Amino acid sequence: MNTKLNVVPFVSVDHMMKLVLSIGVERFTRELADYIEADFRRWELFDKTPRVASHSREGVIELMPTSDGEVYGFKYVNGHPKNTREGRQTVTAFGVLADVGTGYPVLLTEMTILTALRTAATSAVAAKYLAPKGARTMGIIGNGAQAEFQAIAFKALLGVDRLRLYDIDRSASLKCVRNLAGLGFDITVCDSVEEAMVAAQIVTTVTADKQNATILTDNMVGSGIHINAVGGDCPGKTELHPDILKRSDIFVEYPPQTRIEGEIQQLAADHPVKELWRVIAGLESGRTSERQITLFDSVGFAIEDFSALRYVKDRILGSDFYEELDLLADPDEPRDLFGMLLRAA
Amino acid sequence: MNTKLNVVPFVSVDHMMKLVLSIGVERFTRELADYIEADFRRWELFDKTPRVASHSREGVIELMPTSDGEVYGFKYVNGHPKNTREGRQTVTAFGVLADVGTGYPVLLTEMTILTALRTAATSAVAAKYLAPKGARTMGIIGNGAQAEFQAIAFKALLGVDRLRLYDIDRSASLKCVRNLAGLGFDITVCDSVEEAMVAAQIVTTVTADKQNATILTDNMVGSGIHINAVGGDCPGKTELHPDILKRSDIFVEYPPQTRIEGEIQQLAADHPVKELWRVIAGLESGRTSERQITLFDSVGFAIEDFSALRYVKDRILGSDFYEELDLLADPDEPRDLFGMLLRAA
Incomplete structure (x- = not known):
């Protein structure tokens, strides 16, 4: 991308938005899903370090590194639920x-928007293998920052075009309706979780x-449904009643992490789960x-971020959607770092 | 520093050089050393995660996080010895x-130059407590990218002004002589390690x-000397003959890390060492x-980077030595990330 050794391409929030819009949200999600699927297929190749979390009373800051042996990636991400009260995002990331081979960074990018896109793309990839064939109706319980991204991803990959929205705050559902207007959805705003589940073949x-929390109780879940559980993603944060889990075939990203962070933190440590990558690689059956009842117990894994970073790096090539950041000291003579400093005078 | 929630102050390589020069290298090192000493004094308060290393055939990429409970910091750093053959730095960092409280980043900065400064400042802080009183002569074995920074730091903090330089590549020593000209040193370029040790009260x-490697053998080390061992800093990379270690009182940053990465990887896992922070805090004696013979077995620790980041953040306040990076998505309504994306059209 450049021959200036000091420079790292940087994708700002503004550039990310323009990149996504120039490609189109649906197409971006579909192409990103292809990268995620490709990386899940070569899952065993990756260095799977657990994320490095720094917990505090208010939230958590995490570093999520991984590598396929040729490329290394990491994401910085925070989770601070109280942030929204001060006009900040619960989750921001870069x-x-x-x-x-050289240890030199080759891309720095915002990942708040990109994480929303990769989370939704991963959900839709899982649903391709797990949701009932021809599913067109999805209930979405919780209509916050992730909801529209989920809707778009399920439309792009599965053709889901009927949405049943529920949120304890109706204004969140109405925000989704506004944002998704004209994008080809038939949307019903519901007054209860039960109503949102009517005729839904998929529930997110x-x-x-x-x-x-118990967002879904056992009696709400009929046979044949695919549950895409995205919100339960850290210790002490779950959404499903354990009875649902016991009736479901459970699919996860990375068991050592999901057993701590996912819905299955409510189950015994040896409760059987299937790894999504094995289904995608054809080593194990999905639905x-x-x-x-299939359940994708999603917590988000470093490899999905890696796929997203790879995709963005490929996509900005030759575009105007990045700037050059003077991040790496590059003296004429590598041993002469001090001389470079002196000569800057 | 700013009220724009999307913005993170960024210090580029160019800005870092100008910041250092505007303060002056000696003064910068002295002030940075004060921050390091202050943080070593409150050592117990810090969250001390081991660094997260991703090793490959060619080198290593590491994330070094830490937190004092109010502020969180991490450094990305690589180590690729073969890089210099291609005109790249062995070590780059940001x-x-x-x-x-919010998980929001408040500073992004180059750290290749800053790491060189903090490594030297930490060495000099240790030497304040460990070197013989009134030491003015230092031998420096290895005259690469770190050498001049060490010289400046020892001058700034201890008044060391006589240098005896040795490198297997004489041109490296001559580079140091050129770079340090006019900065108040009396410099001798030596033809052997033995010659560099003559009259030296400190050897780096x-x-x-x-x-x-065995840069120093036992017979070269006379009584009363302070050894500042900086180069042995990862598994399989050491500089001192183990007999020297057995005659020395050994001081380290963080024993669990130094026993793997430092000179003491050559010794039994229970060989007695003292923690530098305890000496600085007055809980244990230094020299x-x-x-x-005192030995500072330095490998570099995340808290030193934390101190350096704190110092830079305080120092750029009100200056022109940073730019504003549009790194964090900041929708008007936190739950409306998708709407922000749409409106960017």
């Missing part, structure tokens, strides 16, 4: 891609409260019957 | 400081080879006799 739970 | 070893 990420870096680097060349393993994506609520924000940091607690063990096998019409009556089966 | 770092981030964030607010623990800072060679670059990634191997177990206690004139004949004692």
Whole structure:
């Protein structure tokens, strides 16, 4: 991308938005999903370090590194539920891609928007293998920052075009209706979770409260449904009643992490789960019957961010959607760092 | 520093050089050393995660996070010895400081130059407590990118002004002589390690080879000397013969890390060492006799980077030595991330 050794391409929030819009949100999500699927297929190749979390009373700051042996990536991400009260995002993120051979970063990018896109794309990739065939109706419980991204991803990858929205704050649902207007959805705003579940073949739970909540109870879940559980993603934060889990075939990203952070933190440590990558790689079956309840217990994994970083790096090539950041000291003679400093005078 | 929630102050390489020069290298090092000493004094308060390393055949990429409970910091740093053959730095780095309360980053900065400064400042802080009183002569074995920074730091903090330089590549020593000209040093370029040790009260070893080398043998080390061992800083990379270690009182930054990465990887896992922070905090003695050999087995620790990030953040306040990076998505309504994206059209 450049021959100036000091420079790292940087994608700002503004550039990310313009990049996404220039490609189109649906197409961006579909192409990003292809990168995620490709990386899930070569899952075993990756260095899977657990995320490095720094917890505080108010939230958490995490570093999520991974590498495929040639490229290294990491994401910085925070989670602070109280932030919205002060006009800040609960989750913000940025990420870096680097060349393993030299250790030099090759991309720095905002990842708040990109994480929203990759989370939705991952959900839709899982649903491709797990949702009932021909599903067109999805209930979305929790209509915050992630909801529209989920809707777009399920439309792009599965053709889902009927949405049933529920949120304890109706204004959140109405925001979704406004944002999704003209994008080809038939949308019903519902007054209860039960109503949102009517005729839904897929239900996405994506609520924000940091607690063990019961968004779905066992009686609400009929046979044959695919549950895309996105909101339960850290210790002490779940959305589903454990009875639902016991009736479901559970698919996860990375068991050691999901057992701590996902819905299955409510189950015994040896409760059987399937790894999504094995389904995608054809090593294990996804949905096998019409009556089966499938559950994607999604917590987000570093490899998905890696895929997103790879995609953005490929996509900005030759575009105007990045700037050059003078991030790496590059003296004429590598041993002469001090001389470079002196000569800057 | 700003009220725009999307913006993170960014210090580029160019801005870092101008910041350092505007303050003056000596004064910068002295002030930075004060921040390091202050943080070493409150050592117990810090969250001390081990660094997260991703090793490859060619080198290593590491994330070094830490937090004092109010501020969180991490450094990205690589180590690729073969890089210099392609005109790249062996070590490059950048770092981030964030607010623990919101998880929002508050500073992004180059850290290649800053790491060189903090490494030297830490060495000099240790020497304040460990070197013989009134030491003015230092041998520097290995005259690469770190050498001049060490010289400046020892001059700034201890008044060391006589240098005896040795490198297997004489041109490296001559580069140091050129760079340090006019800065108040009396410099002798030496033809051997033995010659560099003559009359030296302090010896700094800072060679670059990634191997177990023997830069200093036991017979070269007279009583009363302070050894500042900087170059042995990862598994399989050491500079001192183990017999020297056995005659020395050894001071380290963080024992769990130094026992893996430092000179003491050559010793038994229970060989007694003292923690530098305890000496600085007055809980333990540093140098206690004139004949004692003291050794600072330095590998670099996340808290030193944290101090450096704090210092830079304080120093750029009100200056022109940073730019504003549009790094964090900031929708008018936190739940309306998708709407922000749409409206960017």
